[in-house]
Amino acid sequence: MLEKGTKAPDFELNATPDQKIKLKDFIGKNVILAFYPADWSPVCSDQMALYNEMLKYFSKHDAQIFGVSVDSVWCHLAFEKDRKLHFPLLADFEPKGAVSKAYGVYDDEVGESKRALFVIDKEGMIAWSYLSPTAVNPGADGILDALEELDKK
């Protein structure tokens, strides 16, 4: 897993069938990446629902959050709609798990992303990362602590 102080690997992933998100377009903004195993599985859903409630706290710190899993854009769209999510979910779908692998958070055995959080600073450097046990929703306090540290710089 990539640690603090590493340059965040750039990526280009679909958020919707016709919208791609490039990490390098977010230079100048803090970015939160929340890798999670799968849409629809109960723990992840809680985790994404929690982040959905916290968008105003993230934007206070000038941060954009993205969820990332190996599910396809169509699956993400249905999931976003069902849970009324107001932030993009990115499809690490083809080649499968490539971005998760680049960040060192791919689980080869099950073929899913691990549950991992990254906070990337405005220069594109990883400022904080955290690997959670797959069954445990890591909450958001670690993310907020990391964003607060960045605000002090």
Place this chain on the structure above:
Amino acid sequence: MSNLKPEVSNSDHVQGNDAATITIVEFGDYQCPFCGDAHPIIKEIEDTFGDQIKFVFRNFPLQESHQYAFSAAAAAEAAALQGKFWEMHDALYENQYRLDENLFEELAETVGLDMEKFQQDFTSEAVKEKVDNDFESGVRSGVNGTPSFYVNGTKFDGDAAALHQMLEESTE
């Protein structure tokens, strides 16, 4: 391990013995079915452990998932301004199965509130701020779902039934 931030203070709603050795803080949502399930278990815990327990409730309404969660929290906080937080708190959980926008005034009358004051407070900035502050404290404390419990300031990884069991074992 996540810790409660900020600590319990006089802006919290506290039930039970002020000098109790065990302080339980719940972050809850009045529309969350798991919090509804936890409600009678918390009552049991309070009955069983009596003076040993102090119980604190903070609001953690998941507004995007539950359309009445914020209003329900505001109703409880508005009742608090008339000294009836716990009456409203209990009434909301006991009537969770029929929660909708018409329920709040009905419950306010049932618990005996001054209706004019209730209506004013229900939508006031002060009440909204109290609920928001509770939510933010939950975020800072590492709440990862509702209900989340803290025992003497440390996050307890388990539901109300597990909490009951842990207390039985630790007070034996």
